[in-house]
Amino acid sequence: NILVQDRAGVRTLSINRPDKLNAVNADTLLQLTAELQRADADPQVRVVVLTGEGRGFCAGQDLGDVSGQGLSFTEHLHQTFNPLIRTMRNLNKPVISAVNGVAAGAGASLALAGDIRLWAQSGVFVEVFSNIALIPDSGSTWFLPRLVGFNRAFELMALAEKVRAEDGLRLGLCEAVYPDDTFRQDVQAYAERLAARPANALALTKQALNAALTSSLNEALNLEADLQQRAGDHWEHLEGVTAFKEKRPANFVNG
Ligand code: LHQ
Incomplete structure (x- = not known):
């Protein structure tokens, strides 16, 4: 469920469940964490890009497969999402979140957890959790108030409002926005610039x-x-x- 591509020192990891907007289950999360660790250990890799196939970046937990492993929510978070977020934050290489489309729920957390966040024009960020009466997880409660302050974070979480690219830029949820048509190339060019740094x-x-x-x-x-x-x-x-x-x-x- 994770596509891996290497080009010019840039390893691109792409979540590949496009018909569910790249909603993730436990297997996908474990694979993604393992791929990040592999990228960290590979001396050829200087920058990692995390993105999604199709029109979504990541729609968060696959709601059709929440209790696939028979785990409690607490256990599930400890075993899948939390190690992924820690691995991204502790990776010895820059991680770019390339938000090609909707980033919802834990997918929004993944979008925030990158060191550099690049969005396509059609990128959408939504702390969707309260729509299903859950709380933001996978680091969202830690990342978002640091970026936008307590009040705006609470508002985005409580109302589950969609943030589109222009507002994402204004609020500091991303570093740059690129046209959809050239997004992949623009992300690669950015990543190569980073790969040339010490x-x-x-x-x-x-x-x-x-x-x-x-x-x-x-x-x-x-x-x-x-x-x-x-x-x-x-x-x-x-x-x-x-x-x-x-x-x-x-x-x-x-x-
Ligand atoms: C999906 C999903 C999805 C399955 C779209 N699952 N199929 C949770 C639980 C327990 C413990 C740990 O932590 C978590 C963390 C979380 O992430 S909770 C939050 C889970 N995510 C959501 O609640 C998001 C649900 N999705 C949506 O609200 C919308 O799909 C968004 C806003 C992402 C996109 O809306 P649209 O662009 O209108 O697309 P759509 O709704 O038509 O979705 C397209 C397809 O993707 C559709 O399938 P279908 O067969 O009808 O074409 C959706 O069912 C499927 N999909 N998200 N999370």
């Missing part, structure tokens, strides 16, 4: 930002001082400084 420095930056979201300024300053040493000791740093002095572009890919 991978070690980006991994450490992600680690520092993740920690800073829940730390004090003192803790952030201390962590920066430690991680900066690791960045400075890496060949990428020498290459960056040498390229600067030689007035040429740095080559962070081939070292």
Whole structure:
């Protein structure tokens, strides 16, 4: 249920259940997490793109297959969605959520969990959970208020209003919006730009930002001082400084 494609250091993972707008069941979630871990371990992969086949990005939990494994909701979340979100956040490589269509429920959480969020013009974000009298899960309660504040987050969750691309951009739910026709190519071009950046420095930056979201300024300053040493000791740093002095572009890919 996950399509995997490699191009120029970019691994694209695409949820492939288009007739259900890529609603996901336990198997799909476990596969996706395993693919992310495989991408993390593969030195050829510098950036991961998460997207969906057809007109949906991900419609969240497959409502026809909620108790497929006979699990409680709590167990289901602990075993499937939560490891996926943690894997995305802790991946040592940038993860782009490429929201090609509707992102609903836990699919909206997946859209938020990317490091970079790119939407097609027809991208739709909806915290749909309250329509079925559930609460937002898979990280939505953590991500959304940090982006839009408590009140707007509560409003979006309580009314399950659809956010379309222009508002997504305005609210800070995405970094860029591209035309539907060229979305795949535009995402690939963006991802390749990211893939040319210094991978070690980006991994450490992600680690520092993740920690800073829940730390004090003192803790952030201390962590920066430690991680900066690791960045400075890496060949990428020498290459960056040498390229600067030689007035040429740095080559962070081939070292
Ligand atoms: C679907 C789904 C879907 C199955 C569209 N499942 N078929 C939950 C439970 C327990 C524990 C853990 O956590 C969770 C997390 C969650 O994610 S809860 C939220 C689950 N998701 C939803 O409630 C979304 C339900 N879907 C919708 O509200 C709409 O389909 C949206 C707003 C996503 C899109 O609307 P439309 O663009 O109008 O498309 P559509 O409704 O016509 O859907 C197209 C097809 O996809 C349709 O099938 P059909 O055979 O009639 O063509 C839908 O039944 C199917 N589909 N979402 N989640």
